Amino acid sequence: MSDPILTLSGVSKSFPGVRALHDISLSLQPGRVTAVIGENGAGKSTIVKILTGIYRPDAGEIRVGGEQKHFSSPRDAWAAGIAAIHQETVMFDELSVAENIFTGHMPTGSTRLVDWAEMRKKSAELLKRIDAPIPPEFKLKRLSVAQKHLVEIARALSHEARVVIMDEPTAALSANEIDDLFRIVEQLKAEGRAIVFISHKFDEIFRIADDFVCLRDGEKVGEGPISSVTEAQLVRMMVGRPVDQVFPKRDVPIGEVVLSVKNLSNATEYADVSFDLRRGEILGLYGLVGAGRTEAMQGLFGITPVTRGTVSLDGRQLSIHSPSDAIAAGISYVPEDRQDQGAILSLGIRENVTLANLSKYVRGLFLSRPAEQEATRSLGRRLAVKAANWEQRLGELSGGNQQKVVIAKWLATRPKVIVLDEPTKGIDVGSKAAVHDFIGELAQDGLAVVLISSELPEVMGLADRVIVMKEGRIVDEFKRGAWSAEQIVGAATGAAKEAA
Amino acid sequence: MNAPMQPPESRYAVLDAAPRRARDILLRWEVILVILLVATIVVNTIVSPYFLDVFNLADATFNFSEKAIIALGMALLILVRQIDLSVAAIVALAAMGIGYAAEAGFGPAGLFATGIGIGILCGVFNGFLVTYAGLPSIVVTIGTMSLFRGITQVILGDQAKTKYPAEFLELGQSYFIKMKESGVSWLFIPPIPLSFLIFLVLTAIFGIVLHKTATGRKLFAIGSNPVAARFSGIAVDRLTFLLFVVSGMLCGLAAALLTARLGSMRSNIAIGWELDIVTMVILGGVSIAGGVGSILGVFLAVLTLGLVTFGMSLNNIPGQVVSVYIGLLLIAVIAIPRIADKLGLRTGR
Amino acid sequence: MKGFVNYRELALGLILVVGVAAIGAYQPVFLAWENISDLLTETSVLFMMALAQMVVILTRGIDLSVAANLALSGMIAALVSQYYPDTPLLLMILAGVITGLVLGLINGGLIAFLGIPPIVVTLGTLAVYRGMIIIIAGGDQVNASEMGAAFQAFPKQVLLGLTSPVWIAIGVSILFWVFLNLTRAGRGLYAVGGNPVAARYCGIDQKKQEMLAYSISGAVAGLCGYLWVARYGVAYSEIANGYELTVIAACVIGGVSIGGGVGSVAGTLLGALFLGIVMTALPVLQISPFWQMAISGAVILAAVVINARAEKRPEKLILPEARRIGRVRA
Known part of the structure; x- marks a missing residue:
């Protein structure tokens, strides 16, 4: 050489x-x-x-x-x-x-x-x-x-x-x-x-x-x-690590269908995205960066307009035109881009946690600080947020703790369905484990969870079912126990056809 | 790496609020403004024996109350990263409407309603262009500034409107409480001009809305991070639109008070106010980058600027020299903390 | 240069030509050389000020202090003429330019090195610079009788049918065109305003570029200060009050994007010319000059709407069929 x-x-x-x-x-x-x-x-x-x-x-x-x-x-x-x-x-x-x-x-x-x-x-x-x-x-x-x-x-x-x-x-x-x-x-x-x-x-x-x-x-x-x-x-x-060792999958009974998405499409980003989601289920949404997963879920949440398709929750068809419609219906979306879309870094923890459902903390005409503090304390502790005080500005916290606060904000809305978009991207290993554990806990509490992740062990460790997107469409679906890492990656990259 | 992670059960001790430290309190913008305000009063009292006269002070408020009312709306707009440079032009257009309404025989209530109505329409126009058409507010309001004042000039030409009902003019120069009326000799109630009283009431309302209600919190969120605010279900466009309407409404109110005080209006009424008002807001600690500010700060800045102007006029200092002082003040209060930061960082490394 | 004028500028130019022709058909006197020469002389300051403002806006900034700078620099030049009447004319003009340059450097320093938002800095210096006029001149104005003869005569000199301010504006415009199109520093302004991160990746120093932009803005305001004072024969503190917004309006009409990185010399000149024509055409058409402001307001709004439509965010092309269409379109 x-x-x-x-x-x-x-x-x-x-x-x-x-x-x-x-x-x-x-x-x-x-x-x-x-x-x-x-x-x-x-x-x-x-x-x-x-x-x-x-x-x-x-x-x-x-x-x-x-x-x-x-x-x-x-x-x-x-x-x-x-x-x-x-x-x-x-x-x-x-x-x-x-x-x-x-x-x-x-x-x-x-x-x-x-x-x-x-x-x-x-x-x-x-x-x-x-x-x-x-x-x-x-x-x-x-x-x-x-x-x-x-x-x-x-x-x-x-x-x-x-x-x-x-x-x-x-x-x-x-x-x-x-x-x-x-x-x-x-x-x-x-x-x-x-x-x-x-x-x-x-x-x-x-x-x-x-x-x-x-x-x-x-x-x-x-x-x-x-x-x-x-x-x-x-x-x-x-x-690297053997998957099951780090992600103790909780045994959660899976209930009835909560969310039903049919043929969700928009002009250039995703087409015919359909899936059902059940109570207590964690659905992994896997694919390469730029496969249209985030775009489809943001359409579901009312951020961007959808051209076609229906979304039903508990059997009732929803009409979602803005994030506030989605929040009111019981859908939460924790965005991928924490710095720009999730956290408001210059506001305090309390102000972030209560932001997505402020009306809940209004007593009479005014926001009740005790009510806000109460909610912040209980969610903050549940997620093990590490901070000096609940008024601390989010910008002063580590990435992992910021993410916990963002998740707390969405849990405060008491959703039935929560979409987590790359929830552990760019956070340290300790916080990652806490977030993983917490996702399991959410399912146990009866929430239906959609987990978008590009980290295969995360998806395989946590999900009950994985759907794979490629170039804006769902290309494959795998059930827990009947999958391999190679199969899932293959479906996402298109390598599977050659292997098969 | 391969050791299984224990779920972190241990709860960190997290306080409800940061312990108050003297340094943090002293560095608050409002405290700096209070010191500035006190210094202004002390210096002026030493320089001029007429400064600390209640009647003089009450009179002095006439000169800034109308601008101060508009500054409240501007503060909220700047807080959410917008700006309204058309405020003075809205005042002119509304004042002209009031002039015509007065000629048509409207009473004081009708005249105020006319002014406020025109202001709201102008605000709707601005708000529509900024939110629904998605245009940058600085350019839109430079355009509507020309448009609104231009319409005033087209309609009015070089005429002046000078016919107003007496009750209306009375309001412009009236005191809410006159010295004699308070009656009780041991109770000193200062005379308060109506326009200043309206400013005080609006300050209280804006302060409460901004700092105590859900709407106020949403405004801070929008100003800090409009994208995250939208993702959190906040109707960013609707609130922004509303703020432009509020700004227009306050301009209409100010136009009514100003016309009543002056007793006449020409198309150049209130010219150049937009920059004075933006200065009030920025000196009040509202960040042009959005998300930071308080109504108390704006209130203190308004008083400081008002008293500086008044004190200097007592000493026959021309208005433009006063503006040198105000301009330096504006730059200094923003530059000094940054310089301190830079020096601090350098010694820290 | 290919792309010297784009379609937008062509359209604006066409509107102007048609407009001028229509006015001329109605009132032939408008097309008389004398009138055109007057129009250009009246607009010469706006041409230069708008170009300088464009340079600042290209960097995502704004300079609200230009009119105050113009007034202060003009006062300094006038004072030099009053108290040192023997000074060569060039040095008197230079006094104005250097004053303007220093004022611009102050703006640039506060913006580039302290990171204070341009709108805040120039709002503050706008008040300071204008107030300084009263302090320096002791509250007096400098009248025509107090200025030197050469000082006042220069802007009225005519060469080949055009007055000296027009020739200066032509020269300055050429300099701007060369600077913005043929120098690395000039292209750097577009880079910094267009994408500050990418500019950093390319090793362009944003602070230096900002200093440069505000210095240019200041120096041009200084030059225009002399021209203004000498032409109208009076220097006092209220000169060009509010003119900064007219200057910005010319830029916006000329297609300069307030978001930075977009703007051309030709477009900006056309924007200024548009306002100049509106101003001079109204009396010719016997329309009240009071229409001027309303018209420019409406035109500014129309220009912003057109600019914004050109800058729509494209959707991501993820679906294979959308990508194919996207390729065809590109």
Whole structure:
């Protein structure tokens, strides 16, 4: 093997309350694709951000071409020949393709004025190199997601990047678009660049990668040539712990149907989503990121308009046009994006807990603080929220405790059905266990639970039944005891058909 | 990692409220404003013997009460991340309506109703464009500011409206309680002008609604995080719309009080008020980023600004020099904590 | 440059041409060169002020202090002319520009380094700058008789049928176009306003960009301060009172998005020209000048509605069939 282009050794990174990476070492070879795999929150994105100069590691070193580097800004990483295609496109919608490629290093002539002709020429060349006939003067907002990715690749090439990082580049692409992308990856490989490829989809990993690195809870748990492992081995490595050990499934009698969803659809995001949900049941909703699970559940909850389909609760058909309709009917939705959609960080715990059903705490004309405190105390204790006092601002709590408060807010509405969207995303292991335990308790109390999760052990450990969504539709359903991790992942990625 | 997790049964001791610490109380915005207010009074009392005269002070409230009434509505709008720059133009349009209604023979009640009615209509227009059409309020209200005042100018030209019923004009200059009427010599009741009394009553109502009711809590939630507020079942658009209507209504009320006090109106009435009012609100501690503020703060800022203006006018300091002081005050009260933060952080590391 | 004018600007330009032609057909005097020259002279300050404001709005900011800055800088220039009448004209103008620049730097410093919201900072400095005029001038105004002859004559000089303020506005517009389109710093303004996170990923320093924007805004206000005072022959504290909102209105009509990152020199000039035409056409048409404000208000609202329709949020394309349609559309 030739000398590595880039090596990380002993890299660690922590955030308040979370250890994101611990003692990670890896090396990237020229002309090889290294797949970095792991569940959500395993530390993949943190590695990307360290490599691109957005985060600085707490410990460890980065060497590029044998030389130690300290990246204090994204510019330093570029200068060292590292460029990334980020998961969420960080680009400029209102600017032209050419500018998106060259912002930060536009070509200037002897007059120090931007040489547009040169910039467009170079852009066209770069795009042509990856066989992407996008006119450089087009505004970026006119492009599809796939085309935006191509522009990002052209941007990486414009830096003469020796290391190209692709963070879930296929998440929003169709099969043809993925083929195009992989052709370009092969080409970059042939040019002697090192590629870091991050993906959840095993079929893609086995198709494109040469090596793999597997992460779990911020630690490296495996690496080697991709040819040395099977898909089943990788899944086990990623998931790690034997499932049943951590998630003591409570034995809950399952009652009558509470929620019945029929053919829920909207124009572009999901179609014909149908399922029944029973009292005491935990229904896992599994799928890849961007499979339409969140969108469908937000439609159910009245956040976005639904074009077709019906929702019945206890046999009565509901008409839900806003979240307050859903809350009134007895449906709660704990959103995935805690910072933006769930928690109100600048308000206190009490104010957050009582927010979704404030009218319950009104005595006469005014809010009763004792009534609010009473509810906050009892829910806060039930969820084991750790705080100095119930007036403490949510922004001062750890991610896990914020999430507990958000769940408390939804329980305060006394729902019959609760939808939990990635309830343990980005929270520490201790809080995770508390939340898991609590989900079981909810079912025991007779609630019907929908659990959206991208973490397979979580779904398999807690759910009585799992439905799998792919590209906006339900593609499969599994019952507890009659499933395997490989089957579920296969259904979500589409790999199952080939295996079968 | 593989050890089974015990469900955390242990309850953390969590207090109902944070223990009160002197430092936190002293750093509250309202306390800073009280200190500022007291300083204003002390300095002015030393400089001018006429300052601490009850009658002078009562008279001084005439000059800011109408703006202060509008500031209450503006405070709620800024709290929910909106702004209404058309307030002064609404005052002009409503005042013109009052002028025509007075010529048509309306009595005081009818004139107030006319003003308030026009104000509400203007508020509905603003609210509709901001919430249902989803446009940024700063641009919408710059537009309606021109539109409302423009309509006033088109209709009125360079005319003035000067015919008002005597009872109406009486209201504009009247005191709710006159010195002589209190009768009892040992009980000192200061004279309170009607407009100031209305401001006091509205302050109490707004304070209670904002700080004690479910609606008020919802406004804080919207201002802090509109998306999370919507996810929590709060009708964000409906409440925002309502606040624009309330703002318009208060402008109409202020227009009636102002016309009654001045006894005449031209199309340039109340010009430039929007910036004075926004200044009152921001100095009152309402954050332009939303979600932070109190009616008490706005009340104290109104008094401080009113007394600064009054004190300086007693000393024949021109109005625009007063505005230098007010502008510096506005920037200083916001900049100083940030500078302190920056220095604090630097020594901390 | 391709994309020098987009469809929006073309439409606005067309409306203006049709409007002017219609007015001219009704009152041919409107199309007389003298009238057009007057119109451009009257609007020259607005052209420049709107361009400077656009630069600030591009960064997601706003500068409400521009009119006060104009008045204060104009007063300084007038005072230099009054007390040091022998100063070369260029230095007098420079006095105004430098005053404006310093005032702009104060705004920029408070916004970029203390992180105070632009609307709060410039609302405060608006009051301070205007009040400073009274303090500096001792409450007096500087009249035409007190200003130097050259000082006042310059804005009235005519070259090739256009007055010097128009030539200055043309020069400034070209400078803005070059700056915004052909320099890295100028493009950086679009990047910072369009997507601050992405701009950071590209290594663009937001604070530096903000300082730059407010300095430009200040310096242009200073230049316009001189032109205003010299042309009207009087400097006092009430000059251009409320003018900041006219300037912002010109930007909005010209398609500058208050959300940042969107705006062009051509559009902004057209927005300013629109307001200028409304102002000069009314007397020609014997319509009361009192219509001016109502018309600009209605136009601002129409412009915002049109801007907003262009910026609708796209839905996510998850379903395969929706993605196919999405590809065709792109």
